[in-house]
Amino acid sequence: MPTQRPQRNTKAGLELLDPNVLSRIGGLEFVARSVVDGFLGGMHKAPTFGSTTDFAEHRGYMPGDDPRRVDWRLFGRSDRLHVKEYEADSNASVAVLLDVSRSMDYSGARERIRKIDYARILAASILWLARQQRDRVGLVTFDAKIRDYVAPSGKHLPMALHVLEQTKPSGEGELGAPLKAAAEHFRRRGILIVISDLYHEPSAAIDAVLQLRNRGSELLLLHVLDPAEREFPAGDLTGLQDLETGETLPVVARAMRDEYRAMVAEHVAELERLATTRGVTYALCETTAPPGDALARVLAARERLGPVR
Structure with a gap:
């Protein structure tokens, strides 16, 4: 009698690095662990975020x-x-500040993951990785104001994951006011990771993020975009909707495509240039990329820039 092969566990393996698969599984703790395990599988050693002797x-x-x-x-x-x-020398305070404004509730295709869901997976994976290193982890969600705050602690990962699962995009986008308010919560030096689609003028966006640099905190800026926001797959489109206000503007899409792509490319390049020159680690994260790949790019960019001391 031939032996029967054991069935493959569809919730394990590299297929879980597909963001669309991950978004349908549910349970951010499982998703984050899967992403981090897959990411670390290709590393010779676990990357570390920072150190402290607090x-x-x-x-x-x-x-x-x-x-x-x-x-x-x-x-x-x-x-x-x-x-x-x-705290052990390898411990640090690591907090994610997640933009949950209305524009994050966007997907460029019906079958594609929304920006907010991709950002949730990325945030949960970062916090999971940090906690595996025994770092203190915290979370802020914001639109025009702070929506949720979970103070950095060695015991707050479950609370942060719960907040990530429950939050829903709403409200107009803003960086300056909520990040200024958030800075009051982070008086101790640590590592602060802002995740946003950055629907803001580049210099204003970087200035807003720099408000978080209390006492020399290291800053990471993760720019989440759907590929459609960069490529403008126009087709017969005759109007564009503002993701923040809902207003629709009439356009001749085919004529605008090249100009639009050039403007977005310039916007992204300027964000990266300003961030890098001012000591902020910047990484562009497209929603079609495996979150593990995005995590690798973030840590690679951080290594190139070097942590702030």
Whole structure:
């Protein structure tokens, strides 16, 4: 009797790196783990985000502890010996700031993943990878104002994933005001990753992101676009709809295609130029690219720029 081959688990393997497949599975924790496992499978070592020696907590003195770690000021107040615990050198605070404005609710084709869903997968994968490194992870969602805030913590990954799953795009896009408000939450140096479609003038967008550089925080800017937003597959299209306001503008699509593509290419190039010259890691992430590939490009761009010190 011939032996029966075991059925292949369709929820494992490289096919999960297809963003359209990932978006239909559900459960961001599983999706993030799959993306990160696939990404790390091709790496010789796990990439790291950053380092810190920030104070974590006190604990009671134990025989054999280094006396240099005793908090003598606390001893003077309490008459009890405590030592200072610090985060491990490989730990950092890593937070994702996700644009959930109305324009993120876009897909250039019926079968293609929306920008917000792709951004969710990318955000969850980054937070999952950071937490695997024992980093503290946090999340901000925003449109014209902050919608959700999850403070960076070693225990907040499930909360951040829940917020990512529940958030829905709405409201007009804005960077300056919400990122200025978010900067007040990140007083400790860390790594802050902004994910947005950047429907803003390049210099204004980069200025808005730079507001987050409290105490030398390292900044990463992930620019999420649907290929249709770059290619303008016009066909017989006679009108364009503003994704933020809903207003439709009449156009002669075929005549505009070359001009539109040139404008978008210039916009992307200027964003990258300004970001790079001002010490911000920039990466363009198209929604048809496997999230693992996007993650690799982000970390490669960061390595080229070098972390801010």
